[in-house]
Amino acid sequence: MTKPTFDMEAALKALREGQDLTGKDGILTPLIKQLTEAAMKAELEEHLANEEAPNRKNGKSSKTIKGPTGSFELDTPRDRSGTFEPQLVKKNQTHLTDELERKILALFALGNSYQDIRGHIADLYGVELSNGTINAVTDKLLPELQAWRERDLEAIYPIVWLDAIHYKIKENGRYVSKAIYTILGLNIEGKKELLGLYLSDQEGAHHWLSVLTDLNNRGLKDILIACVDGLKGFPEAIETIYPDTEIQHCIIHQIRNSMKYVASKNQKAFMSDLKCVYKATTLNAAEIALDDLEAKWGDKYPMVIQSWRSKWPTLSTYFKYPDYVQKAIYTTNAVEAVHRQFRKLTKTKGGFPNENSLLKLLYAGILKATERWTHPIQNWNLTLSQLTIHFPDRLDKYISL
Structure with a gap:
């Protein structure tokens, strides 16, 4: 008995009546089924023609296939000897193409929950997915993530920003806070590159040391300027691995930490005077403004002034550079922008069941x-020229003129 072929007239009628082309009961699903089965039949015939031992057709087997236009029952031809391996749809394959997986990963990368992903896929393709299926698809990112975390790095990144972001991860039946260390570099071409993600129980100088050691082992031998937050002991950790690196403490972090200790009634006036320090055009003007700040507020807020004094060598690094270099290094805004993207992805999630579930999403x-x-970032050619002047022996060998 001859099977009915795709009914073009019926399909056009359904299309005029507003029936969907794809998804559940999509118009194109029977056509995709017909074409796929015809192609597999041709594969079997070619296989039989090239077989040396006697062999022949041996009926068909049926399985459900999830395709880009919807699910359907596919009749797969078989041979008597069992040597036929279909190439279009392999024996254990349940998806016609990897389009579904690409769509799942794209939705996942936008921060959609598994429930939302299930709904989108059902609307688009008429395919019902379980959380286990989605998890299996997203788990395919893990080997790729591991390879990315172990990849070789360039020998020099002129500017590197380092910061941490915290998440709740389930461990031994309860949620604990853990730090994700994010290292963003600027390569010799002025392009941003995320060098790595590292996870630890808490942010601390000791763990930063292991992070920096790993970067060094992966090939990163020199950093000209490292932009960091106010973590105690962080500069010492950097100096241990990269002794010639200039440290720039993030001005914004320092301001935020300072204002925590200033009474609300004085914050506006204090901030106005503090701006004269970090907005100064020269190092000398900044130091005069810092003296004035201490003279006015030192008795009231000695701990704040002492913090600025003790960190001044690393807070004031940016003053030696022109404004277009200063904008790049005086804060950790570049890496915090990455963290803002992370927060968009994770904002609907109070915690994560394990480390891998967080890492694969990030x-x-x-x-x-x-x-x-x-x-490249804005004004990179000018920035590189300045860095070449300040670090001639360390940059010249990496720049081809």
């Missing part, structure tokens, strides 16, 4: 974010 977000990192 990695998916990284892949999405780095699609835009194709051009």
